[in-house]
Amino acid sequence: MTTLSETNANSRRNIRSGGGLGYTPSVESSGDAMMRLIEELFPICRSITGNGVRKTLATLQNHITLELNEVPSGTPAFDWTVPREWNIRDAYIARQDGTRIVDFAANNLHIVQYSQPVDATMPLAALRPHLHTLPDQPDWIPYRTSYYTENWGFCLTHRQLSTLTDGLYRVVIDSDLASGHLSYGELLIPGEIDDTVLFSCHICHPSLANDNLSAIAVATMLARHLQTLRLRYSYRFLFIPGTIGSLTWLARNEDKIGRIAYGLVLSCLGDAGGMTYKQSRQGNAAIDRIVAHILGHDEVSHRIVPFVPYGYDERQFCSPGFDMPVGCLMRTPNGEYPEYHTSADNLSLLHPESLVHSFTVLRRIVAVIEANAVYRSRNPKGEPQLGRRGLYGAMGGQRTAGYDQIALLWVLNLADGRHSLLDTAERAGLPSRQSV
């Protein structure tokens, strides 16, 4: 259950600082494999609905047997409604001579998500309110959406905007916004018991690598790995569009929510930063303690941050009517790295070793969940005589017990039917390092 090698606090470091982590992932979950999957998904123009989502899920199905769900537009989801489906074929701004100066084909961030169809010629003054840039990052294209307000717009670099001169521009957005479906993927890996561990990641962002292709790849490989194991808990993976996806899933699965004993929203798992765990709304749920334990004994630096009702789909899972034990595992959180929600969140931001480390942390978390039993000693009165079982040094009088011996004594001492193995590891200050 625990290996008891010494934790050397000095050896903690940021992934960026280099050096191998010493993990030996299987081939199918190697950093290269995850990078290949991400590279395949990167060019797809995803949104909260549409064919980009379907194509993404179809790609994941090459690795795991996802169940695909299609929910019609107009379906209610608590206070929300599944919106119309958006698809886009082409979009550009062209000069009078036909030269495309902003072209969706070049980067699908150029279009504001859910832009309505447009075909018009207009002066710059009329076009300008529909153009979005980042003056502070003049070479990056921002990512913008307008899901629930009818609008249209283009995103471009500030440098490009500054070259635009007065005059007329041709504006074309060849998009559909029509009744259709919201698509999401789901995978249940049944275990011995119905109690469930939930992993959820959002699949609605277009060409953004860390947010959230990184987590999609890690979750896919984790699901693939868990499918090969014999597990006590059941594991449910959701690949869903943000907000409306989790709301829709919750509305359709209220009967299953009570069985979710642990849950993690996964995002931003491929950058060079240390780990960040955002606690569940409960703050002291078992998942909160487990993640804190794993990260607290990990070689890589980490932060634990309290729940705030802003972020990813933990907002919905932790709404007051559900208050589920769901936290959010990230490396550098949303909004805290400069490339967030810009064209600079691209493949070059990802580190294969970060993907592998995130994957390893998740395997360790699963290992604790699987093993976190409460034991009761058969010899609770006094210590069991370890020596005659070959578990204690034969020669007495030496200075100190070794780490293995201390761990054994702690497990025996707290095997009182009240302390879990996690309780024991925490009280002993010893790491749980086993991995599934």
Next chain:
Amino acid sequence: MTTLSETNANSRRNIRSGGGLGYTPSVESSGDAMMRLIEELFPICRSITGNGVRKTLATLQNHITLELNEVPSGTPAFDWTVPREWNIRDAYIARQDGTRIVDFAANNLHIVQYSQPVDATMPLAALRPHLHTLPDQPDWIPYRTSYYTENWGFCLTHRQLSTLTDGLYRVVIDSDLASGHLSYGELLIPGEIDDTVLFSCHICHPSLANDNLSAIAVATMLARHLQTLRLRYSYRFLFIPGTIGSLTWLARNEDKIGRIAYGLVLSCLGDAGGMTYKQSRQGNAAIDRIVAHILGHDEVSHRIVPFVPYGYDERQFCSPGFDMPVGCLMRTPNGEYPEYHTSADNLSLLHPESLVHSFTVLRRIVAVIEANAVYRSRNPKGEPQLGRRGLYGAMGGQRTAGYDQIALLWVLNLADGRHSLLDTAERAGLPSRQSV
């Protein structure tokens, strides 16, 4: 309910460091108005009984409709008894030639409170045990009392004492110590509910400005202000002599004590120091949390100190048989500023802006008490869709939510029928800045 402007910890400062606080008090509660009231009260020779108390209460009645109470000497109050009433007309020490060298008419601190009548001529050696000075502060007159032990005495500067030569002195104290009454003022502002908020201040000190004319003035203006409002809670103001006054009030009002949901003893509210809150004996009463919240988000520095059974009338309110939720709000506490209980605690020690700030803090405390409800969301499952209600930015993808939006999300998230608005503000780390 909350305004969400950013708290800048760096901008916290001591009032003494200057600069305006930006409060805009109404005219009748301006610093000037409070100073004028204090100046009017300052010369009166108050004690725990007597005409000085009556004259003080009559002055307050120019501002608020105080109910006057007269309790006969000899009335029991738990382990205590209302003492004889003390009045003094004149007192002095004169040389043989009739020159008054210590004269009550010059400063009413010159007389030890409750001094018995004396008319005698005596050598310095006989007089000396009756003279009180502050050797460490040779220019200040101390304040001394002998309420419950028959005695007499004079207080003077140490410098003055050192000029006295051997010889005979005429000593005259023209005082009465006779059966009479203990006087106190009371004001109840009825609200929608009988649950009551208690504000109490002591009115027994003679010409001492910060302790406690400052709090008398602030409490008077607070009562006057609350009388103009429609309030949920009832508010009870006590203007009472220290110790015997609170004991007498408690003994006569035991039936009302259980309705007191929040209480503050007010003292020393006009000096230049930051705020000090002394917790109730309970330590975690609602009033303790509310004051800590208001001070914690205030621009002025503050301290929270635990209850100790020494200080002002919180000693009585927090005695084990009552254990009321009553703390004590001060600026610099009793005994911690050098001028305390000396003639240097005079008008020059007061700062109008400190009086106004103390008044503002109390209005904010009242605002939290009034507003501190527990809400339950009508849309507890998932977040309500704020966008279609015009409460969320239409253009998505930008870096962070603003403060107003975060506050709104917190209120919605904690509207679960278990969290009060104060709980919400504390968990969110956001200030409650509304004021009644």
Next chain:
Amino acid sequence: MTTLSETNANSRRNIRSGGGLGYTPSVESSGDAMMRLIEELFPICRSITGNGVRKTLATLQNHITLELNEVPSGTPAFDWTVPREWNIRDAYIARQDGTRIVDFAANNLHIVQYSQPVDATMPLAALRPHLHTLPDQPDWIPYRTSYYTENWGFCLTHRQLSTLTDGLYRVVIDSDLASGHLSYGELLIPGEIDDTVLFSCHICHPSLANDNLSAIAVATMLARHLQTLRLRYSYRFLFIPGTIGSLTWLARNEDKIGRIAYGLVLSCLGDAGGMTYKQSRQGNAAIDRIVAHILGHDEVSHRIVPFVPYGYDERQFCSPGFDMPVGCLMRTPNGEYPEYHTSADNLSLLHPESLVHSFTVLRRIVAVIEANAVYRSRNPKGEPQLGRRGLYGAMGGQRTAGYDQIALLWVLNLADGRHSLLDTAERAGLPSRQSV
């Protein structure tokens, strides 16, 4: 109940830093008396069984009326069994010419405890695995045991080992390992109630002074002192071999365990270091709070360390089937001073003033246990009028109450039927300094 002299944190110091402690122990518990007892016991070759233990107990009987217990080999004690009895008369390693180069007669640490009889001549290569030294401390003889694995061996200085040349050596161990008894001493001092305070120390170590003749001497003098007093609690002293002794006592006295309300294992009480308290497994037992209070207000530096299931007989008392409120009081703990379990843990390591200080700390702990009542005020409403009882300064207005007055006010304020005197002292931040 409490003396209220001020604690001066700056005056805390390590005993080693010199100066008198100002304690005035009675003659029979003076440092000299404890040193004389230790000197008498030091040469005896104790082990977990055998005549050395009997001789030790007989020596203690010169001071206290110990009940002697003899438990036959083979008696079960939970998961353990009372081992065979070991006695040794002579042991040595000699050169071919008969010169003894390692001789049990010179230091009884030279023999590995429970060594089997040997009489053989062998080359150094065969002898070498049976020789134990401390390479890092080349002049010290280690202490080694092999109670539960059949073996034999000698301990010697590393310097001595390095002089041994190849060749044949005569090896003689004249020992018995045969069915016999385990011996221990017990003393019950009955009090008014059956609730019991347990003091336990191990008596199985041979010529080691701090571990544990120091605690044996302090416990003996404490028992002797308590026998002269009229006590509320009953006090039980155990002088037992480590591990098997406590297990045997527990197995034979399960009916008494529930009455043990407080307990301390005593060890290493004579060195120059500050105090160390290792908490019970419960961590918040009354004994844990009491010892923390006494040490927290003591002049000598101290550490509180949490329970770990490694150490002395608290391992058995705090096993999950008992989980008794038993901590461990030490000065420098086992394994943390270099001389631990070596020939350097001899009489020169002990300081008479440390023994006296340890004894005084224990007397203060007993005083708190004896006095730790819960009071209820007869005048709970408001403060009692202390002035008319001569318990309050007659002249009012002075700056602060004295320490005695504050203590009195705290006791009255917390005399609510819920707070013990220890609760009161802790909340007041005032020391309990009375001693039995």
